[in-house]
Amino acid sequence: MTEPTANTADNRPLALVTGASSGIGLEIAKQFAQRGYDLVVTAEDDELTTAAHDIPDVGAEIHPVQVDLRTHEGVEQLWAAVVTLGRPVGAAALNAGIGVGGPFVETELADEFSVIDLNVTANVHLAKLLLRDMVARDEGHLLITSSIAATMPGGNQSVYNASKSFLQSFAEALQAELEDSAVQVTTLMPGPVDTEFFERAGMTDTAMGTGPKDTPQAVAEQGVEALFAHRDKVLAASLAVKAQGMANRLLPDRLKAAANREGAAHRS
Numbered sequence: 001m002t003e004p005t006a007n008t009a010d011n012r013p014l015a016l017v018t019g020a021s022s023g024i025g026l027e028i029a030k031q032f033a034q035r036g037y038d039l040v041v042t043a044e045d046d047e048l049t050t051a052a053h054d055i056p057d058v059g060a061e062i063h064p065v066q067v068d069l070r071t072h073e074g075v076e077q078l079w080a081a082v083v084t085l086g087r088p089v090g091a092a093a094l095n096a097g098i099g100v101g102g103p104f105v106e107t108e109l110a111d112e113f114s115v116i117d118l119n120v121t122a123n124v125h126l127a128k129l130l131l132r133d134m135v136a137r138d139e140g141h142l143l144i145t146s147s148i149a150a151t152m153p154g155g156n157q158s159v160y161n162a163s164k165s166f167l168q169s170f171a172e173a174l175q176a177e178l179e180d181s182a183v184q185v186t187t188l189m190p191g192p193v194d195t196e197f198f199e200r201a202g203m204t205d206t207a208m209g210t211g212p213k214d215t216p217q218a219v220a221e222q223g224v225e226a227l228f229a230h231r232d233k234v235l236a237a238s239l240a241v242k243a244q245g246m247a248n249r250l251l252p253d254r255l256k257a258a259a260n261r262e263g264a265a266h267r268s
Contacts, residue, residue, distance in 0.1 A: 012061070014087045016040045018069060018078075018126070019096030021047040023195030024145060024188075026054065027220030028093045033060035035224070037091060042078050044068045069096055070117040075125045091141040091227070092130050094123045095188075099160035101203035101264050112159045119163035124170070131174070134183045143227045144171045146187040148235060156264035168233075175232055187233040188223035190214060191240070203264060 015032040019025035021043035029041050029051075038061040041052060045066075052064045065081045067074040082089060097119045100111045123144065134140030147161075150168035154161025171187045178185060194213040197203075219236040226234035 012036055012038045012059075013090035014038050014040065014082075014085065016042075016082060016089050016092040016130070018042050018094055018122075019145075021045050021051045023197070024190065024193060024216045024220050024223075025093065025095040026051050027216045028095060028143070028224060030055050031220050031224040032091060032093075033058050033062075035228075036060075038087075039063065040065060040078075040082055040085070040089075042067060042069070043096065044070075044074075069122040069126075070114055072125070075122055075129075079126070079129050088133060088137060089130060089140065091143070092126075093143040093145070093223075094126055095143075095145040096122065097145060097163075098200060099157060099197060099203070101157055101160075103156060104158045107159075115159050115163055119160070120166050123167060127170075127174070131178075131183065135178070135181055138182045140183045141227050142174075142183070142185045143223055144185065144187050145223070146171065146189045146233075148189050148191045150189060154264070172232070184227065184230050186223070186227040186231055188219070188226070189233055189235045190219045190223075191235075193219055 013036065015029075015037035017025055017029045017032065017039065020029045020039075020041035025041075025043070029039055033039060033055050039055070040063045041048065041055075042065045043051075048064045048066050052062045055062055063081070063085070065078050067077045069075055069078065098115055100107050100115055104112075127142065127144075130140070130142060134142070144167055146168045147164040149157065149161040150164040152161065168187055168189070171185055174185045192213040193216055195216055214236065222234050222236040
């Protein structure tokens with residue numbers, strides 16, 4: 001772990017972004033920096049240090065913290081690094097997540113547990129730490145990366161879609177609990193995005209993996225804009241994703257699961 005050095009002389013607000021080594025997370029970090037935030041960025045891979053140099057030079061102080069959030073210890077190490085700064089977190093994006101593609105009876109159980117540990121457990125752990133502090137101050141912004149996958153059962157992505165459905169339900173419950181506070185919780189619900197997700201999930205040869213994708217920049221921009229506009233959720237980024245989200249409100253779950261199964265199936 002790389003622990004940041006405290007800088008109490010800087011009065012810029014502080015933002016935390018997980019999964020910030022590439023893709024949507026890195027673009028969210030750039031959006032926060034451009035809005036005047038210093039950053040704590042985290043990921044488990046070595047790309048994190050390089051990614052920190054890709055954030056535009058807009059005067060932001062950047063603290064990379066390399067930890068594995070799939071572990072309880074990793075989350076606690078990240079939070080300890082934040083506490084070391086001695087500054088409240090004004091905005092946070094819980095974006096780190098992974099997926100596993102393939103029929104449930106064929107995928108490795110350890111891989112499915114990794115999805116749950118990162119997409120669900122780590123986000124609940126961090127949300128508990130962040131929101132207790134935000135509510136005590138009665139201010140703060142929390143962006144949770146859900147997915148359009150939250151709106152459908154996931155044939156050939158059963159645990160991944162379930163994890164995103166959990167996050168969506170979790171965030172909506174938090175919104176209800178915090179309705180009378182000045183703390184904002186927003187969910188970002190992208191469709192397929194041009195990131196490393198499909199490669200890491202072993203889905204590069206699927207219809208989803210080879211099909212059209214939104215750019216991480218466009219998705220991040222819409223997510224951060226929705227967060228500061230105090231919107232509860234945003235389907236990002238293309239019109240096709242927004243249309244699919246609207247259609248999924250009407251389609252039976254069985255049809256949605258079948259469509260997801262075909263889209264996530266490996267091509268022979």
